[in-house]
Amino acid sequence: MYNFTFHRPTTVRQAAGLLAKNPDAKLLAGGHSLIPVMKQRLAQPSALIDLAKVEGLHGVELKGRSVVVGAMTTHSDVANSPIMQQALPGLAAVPAAIGDPQVRHMGTIGGSIANNDPNADYPAACLGLGATIITNKRKIAADDFFTGMFSTALEDGEIITKVSFPIAKKAAYEKFKHPASGFALVGVFVSKRGPEIRVAVTGAGANGVFRVKSFEEALKRRFAAKSLEGMTIPATGMNSDIHASAEYRAHLVGVLARRAVAKATA
């Protein structure tokens, strides 16, 4: 690890000010992806701005027909939130499946989606529920937020403060864990909210999280696993590596989508 300056602001405004003054700075929001990379000397931020003590970024609350999660809420707190478990159990299951207990007690939702790791779980949940990402500057629809592998619509100096999830009557996540890293080799989040059906896939795509329109169309006719019977997606555009071929990932998208729908309708 190279040397860096450590800042611990207590308000979003202070954090934004520090970010403006330190163009090479990185926000620290749990750090379970950032710190390992720094330890390997693959990242060299001049400063870290730790959001852990910033007020108003923690907690899960019910607001109208949405569940709003503070950006610095840990995976463990989301998974164990009674509000979340009641309103959106399918979403509570997502952070419960992330990493190990250490990661779940340090990692945060804001950190996860800002990083947009192509194998991370939360991007599928955000896209699969049509969440809104709220920053210190604006509100961004999930459909516009995830712009590619490790890339988001966030601008310089922009800090995620909250993520708002509309409550869907039916929602579920199915994850096939990468055997080594525990990330999603493939993860599929499905939801049905009124007429709106979403199927979002993480882990599989070479360009990060994506929706499967053909599956969504099929599910619009009837939201049941059977509607997806025999359906698959093309292997082109899927990741291929030593752990899984593109064909296998494409195949898993179909399998997991069916299982997620079955779980959501159980």
Add this chain to the structure above:
Amino acid sequence: MSATGIGAPVRRKEDLRFITGKGQYTDDVVRPGETRAVFVRSPHARARIKSIDVSAAMSMPGVIAVLTGAELANDKIGNLICGWMIHSKDGSPMKMAPHPALATGTVNHVGDAVAVVVAETKGQARDAADQVKVDYEPLPAVADPAKAQEHGAQQIHEVAPNNTIYQWHLGDAKATDAAFASAKHVTRLDIVNNRLVPNAIEPRAALAEYDAGADHLTLWNTSQNPHVARLVIAAFVGMAPEHKLRVIAPDVGGGFGSKIFIYPEEVICLWAARKVGRPVKWTAERSESFLTDAHGRDHVTHAELALDGEGKILALRVKTIANLGAYMSTFSSSIPTYLYGTLLSGQYNIPQIYCEVDAVYTNTVPVDAYRGAGRPEATFVVERLVEVAAREMGIDPPELRKRNFIKSFPHQTPVIMNYDAGDYQASLRKAMELADVKGFGRRKREAARHGKLRGIGYSTYIEACGIAPSQAVGSLGAGVGLWESAEVRVNPTGTVEVLTGSHAHGQGHETTFAQLVSERLGIPFENVSIVHGDTDKVQFGMGTYGSRSGAVGMSAIVKALDKIEAKAKKVAAHMMEAAENDIEFKDGKFTVAGTDKSAAWGDVALNAYIAHKFSGQELEPGLKETSFYDPTNFTFPAGCHICEVEVDADTGNTEIVNWTAVDDFGTVINPMIVEGQVHGGIAQGVGQALLEGAVYDKDGQLVSGSFMDYSMPRAHNLPSFTIGLTETKSPSNPLGIKGCGEAGAIAAPAAVINAITDAIGSEQVLMPATASTVWAALERANVARQAAE
């Protein structure tokens, strides 16, 4: 059986310090004025070093020295060596290429060390290492062992044409061919034994200190055999004479073979410590462990089994290419030869065996012994062949095994080994009972109702442990003898210290060795300490690997205890004014036959030292004895593991649902520790079968170079094991011990793959059998089935 004697499940003495964080590992040792070393390593699999510019690094804060291979050569520090000579079938000696501790001229694998930075702190050393400018001319590399010998492959070392280190063989080719010609059935398999990264919890480390006043070097290192390290570093590397070099391997956090070998870093720390006049410490980072610890396995094999019409095995023919990596590691040559070819008879009466092994250089990390070392590879070949042959011939796999089991002992195999004792039917029978094989059909149908493909796989393995009779291994090329030493020191108060040449790095010797002494001398377990791992305390020893510490290390202690008892009886005879022949020793008490006279152990020990009751001309004072034990044969642990899996037909994911292991380890000293060894061994074997694989791309970059990509077995990958024992004592050592350290890792891979292939009805499953791999095999089988219909 006493509560702490042989056979008692005594809790491990060493665990108090280990689980309370009080262990003293190499990195915990801190010497005054200590400096830190960081290595500059090649990012290329193969490259010519055009120049190295250390000037920028030298000017960095805290930097004390930046040293390169040129200076190492100037100081006439010798190369690392491989200590086991193998001859090719044409009689020529193996082609050992120079292995300098710091590369000069060319680098030959990613991670090859080219320079070392010594600085006040680790951070400073690392910063400076970034500033060492090495100008490389990248050269084409070869990483795939199957391609290393191809015409046109890159020539890695001048001494080894076609990258071939040796072309070894064992057995009678002609007789084997003749047996194949007469066979009714031949089973053929192409097998890849996947390459593994050892991944001990404690990374390798070295701390070297030079005492200029005494011209003496001390090395603390993570070694399974500190005396062998001292011998090699003194006699071959030429760092210092043996009596001027002390090697201490303190607590060591796992080895699995990877810490047997002598590595560049410990040599460099010693050299640098003398050069800079201050202690130099290096501790590997995990990514360095991936890139520099000797890997294991990595065989490509074609194997054939010939049988008659009744499933009786007639002959076995094996051709293997073994990848030894970029340089020959300390014992690498022996692993795919005398620890592999000699075990190809398995538990079976096989009249003819012919085995050819080509060992090759590639631009990868050196490959050497890893838990099981050669024997897992042999077991995998034999047990896959037998299983597939049974399926092809429509014979129940355990039945085909039974028809071919060796049933009388001693048994001379066609591949050197002489099995001394065993009962293979007993372990198979017991395992089948414990595994409820009869109920498998019902379980399979039940699984099918849930969309799961259930399969059962057997592995009736054998291994050769208790390594090894010195003359025998000498005749096979070993550069050393493989006996073990022990010294038993009885203190005046009767407490006992045992100095052993064995080395514990997780095995629990401090407990099991003390159990032996407690039982034999009838003294409390707490009154015994085991001392090991320091060349200044223990005179010499051969260390711990190959499941040898019980069979060989403890046998040496038995021999020394025999001498202790004999001497103590003399002392007791004088104390009780009786004839020496009338003295009896039992349960810690000396008695005179036919009288009620007795002397307690502690009194005898005290009298041995105060020496008032006998004259020094008749009997030397003191009670201390030394012994060297050379085994008369290998030992042959064997058993039967049965694995049941359920494969998710949709995803290809394999879940191990049942595991039954019945092992014959001969005498068991501590059943709890033995169970732990079996558990750990199975976990490692399951890791190889389902999860682990060191993958190099064609350019020689290690793709699976971190825990994010290299998948270690976790608790959720394993079921609760059903474990049983059978016992035939080894006649080859006084305790009847066979050894248990590697059995699980040897037995498990074949059991898992036999179960998966049974479940999916296709034999084409490579290790690691990841979900992706199994799904692809299912797809291929579906396509083939559809084509057939």
